[in-house]
């Protein structure tokens with residue numbers, strides 16, 4: 001079955017004023033949708049048709065650049081829409097403990113994550129991931145690469161992600177990426193992030 | 201040495217309707233200016249403190265390279281454009297394009313395809329190589345052909361900030377507009 005553009009669990013204006021409805025709509029119906037179509041085009045009629053997106057990306061070193069770019073774009077946006085939402089919950093329990101162990105405090109984690117997002121030069125993503133030894137770390141990836149790809153320097157299970165391609169914020173924030181990153185903290189669905197931690 | 205934002209060779213609204221005044225105000229006034237400010241912040245105490253911009257672009261690394269090359273690239277890009285631009289090149293540059301690509305239309309097709317398909321942020325360049333031949337090159341992020349010893353003749357900025365306010369995800373429409381703004385006299389003068 002071909003990859004499908006997922007529906008969002010909230011309306012395009014649900015993240016206002018932090019992320020505007022116009023940005024959400026274009027991001028979902030144009031950018032994400034184009035990655036989905038191009039990914040389908042890249043696997044169609046090949047041995048990769050029918051494989052899960054995770055299986056494709058974990059073995060991306062053996063795949064075409066079209067699968068790396070568009071498969072990454074498909075997966076990353078799927079993930080991003082899920083950890084966004086009208087703000088819900090706060091890190092607690094084992095998850096909060098893991099954050100404190102890795103970064104010292106929740107606030108120190110936010111500083112490190114924001115720094116990764118601010119300093120990623122060009123297009124890319126910032127991530128909070130759970131590594132194979134169970135510890136948490138912050139990393140960033142260029143373009144549509146991500147930490148489940150075997151080509152990434154730092155790999156692990158994604159818990160939280162932030163899109164810092166200019167298309168993610170330009171209509172509202174233009175060159176002010178740090179303001180977009182500040183605003184992001186108001187629209188994180190921590191219940192979902194903690195769920196990623198428990199399952200990861 | 202302190203670098204300064206060069207004057208734009210036209211008014212901020214001069215490239216309308218292809219590139220809006222608002223885009224120029226951010227692109228030139230904010231992005232270009234910020235690269236200059238960051239470069240000036242990074243230079244004191246570095247190996248490049250007394251270097252000219254070409255040397256920084258050719259030999260720099262990390263933040264000094266990224267910001268220095270972005271200063272160079274934007275100055276070059278903005279000066280490649282003109283409200284009286286567009287059309288077909290004449291003279292020596294026209295001849296070289298025909299010699300290397302067959303026809304101007306074929307060159308246009310190759311350059312447009314490179315600009316459309318460059319993934320992520322970056323630049324597409326028309327360069328002249330050591331042997332005199334022309335080539336179209338894709339370059340990610342801040343990359344610049346001087347690092348490979350080529351002579352840059354023309355560039356298009358395909359970072360999303362170059363077109364997002366005017367065209368959003370429709371990069372091909374921005375590229376169409378770019379062709380109507382190229383100052384071919386300036387391109388020829390770079391040979």
Ligand SMILES: [Fe+2]
Pocket residue numbers: 027031077163165167168
């Ligand atoms: Fe995106």
Ligand SMILES: [Fe+2]
Pocket residue numbers: 227231274357359361362
């Ligand atoms: Fe730019």
